[in-house]
Amino acid sequence: MKVLICDDSKVARKSIEHALPKSWDIEVRFAENGQEALDLVEQGLVELLFLDLTMPVMDGFEVLQNIKEKQLDCLTIVVSGDIQEESQRRVEKLGALGFIKKPIVSEELHDVLERYGLIRELLPGNHQRKKTKTEHIEPTDILKEVSNIALGDAAKLLGGMLGSFIQLPVPDVAKRPYNTLINELHDENIRVNMVSEGFVGNAIAGEAILCVDNRTLNDLPSKLSDYHGYEFKDDSRSVLLDVASTLIAAFLKRFSSQLDLELNISQPAFLGMSETVNNVFKEDVKDKEVLIITIDYEIPDYHLNCDLYVIFTEASIAALEERAGYFIDE
Structure with missing residues (x-):
């Protein structure tokens, strides 16, 4: 076959x-x-x-x-x-x-x-199929697949909250200076709303940030009201905290369980509301090398989107890659 x-x-x-x-x-x-x-x-x-x-x-x-x-x-x-x-x-x-x-x-x-009757043409029990050439796998490859699985869990919860299908992206996992992310996000004409949750455990620490633009933020209460049959009024800040808490907790829980990590997650907090990116991030972190997982969620039914950035500190990278490395030879 x-x-x-x-x-x-x-x-x-x-x-x-x-x-x-x-x-x-x-x-x-x-x-x-x-x-x-x-x-x-x-x-x-x-x-x-x-x-x-x-x-x-x-x-x-x-x-x-x-x-x-x-x-x-x-x-x-x-x-x-x-x-x-x-x-x-x-x-x-x-x-x-x-x-x-x-x-x-x-x-x-x-x-x-x-x-489905697909198991056929079995060879004698002492015969094993010739394996194909093994591809070289890096710890980053492991982390990308772990992230892919984790974002599926997060999307399922967000879809349930909004009553809508979530278009899943291919997650980007890369080591790079923090300021490269800031430069990609920065646009003086766009005001962003960011909610942050810190996490720490097993010699690993970092921050997860959910970012939405003003249009998405303003539309969220009415969209939730339509689905749940409950009037959320204009409490956009409260809705954003709920969405951020759902997405971040679901992602980090599934991500950490796959790597046998125990991460303690802080309560969500506003990092910036209707701010430009340069006004949100502190100068002292901009030149640090970090590992960043970038996930761009799309909600086609609502014409909404939100971006999740999971950022691991420079000191965490070695420990995280060591955890991922355990899976390479399995």
Whole structure:
């Protein structure tokens, strides 16, 4: 059987291949985005596709849509950190056989394969499938995949709060000076509203910041009122604190649990309201090197967006990378 694993994460590709039955007589290929996967499917090189949803170039929803519209001969199992109920309904409508939540568990994968009669052509028990060449994985690759899974949990809670589907981005994870983030955000014509929550534990410390523009801030109370049937009036500040607390706590809880961390999280506090970015950040942190996880959430139904920045201090980077490094050889 011709099998394709499509995921932009090296870690996810390796994990899925590792979870496949060792004595299964299959030929495994890899794709890093949906367009690469679709090209291989159209060439007749794929019979079974393991498909991520959140990817650059072309996401998993688009791949499924193309397979359905073009009536391509390919079975698809979605493996994703996007656990929103709406996402699962969408992939089912688009013809996916099943949905498996990340991080993948071998037993769950085997159950899905057996349920649909895909476990066939098993080789003798003493035979193991030839492994493909291992890709080099850095601690940052681990942290990116951990972040991808964590943002799925956060999006599910935010979607429940707003009664809407959340468009998940590909998280960006990078070590860089703090001032590069400030320069990217800075625009004298844009006023931002920021809520911050600090966190500390296991020699790791940092700050999570939720940033929304004035339009999004002003629209949030009415949007919540429409969904919950309760009038939030014009208390935008209170609503922003609630949204920030939900998103930040959900992300950090899932992020830390995957790395076996115990992080204590502070109460949310306003970092700046209707301010320019340069007026929010202190001068003494601007030249520090930090590790920044950037997540741009989009809420298409409301035409709203918010940006979450999880910033680990310079002193935390080594400890965080050491934790991530434990997973590289697994």
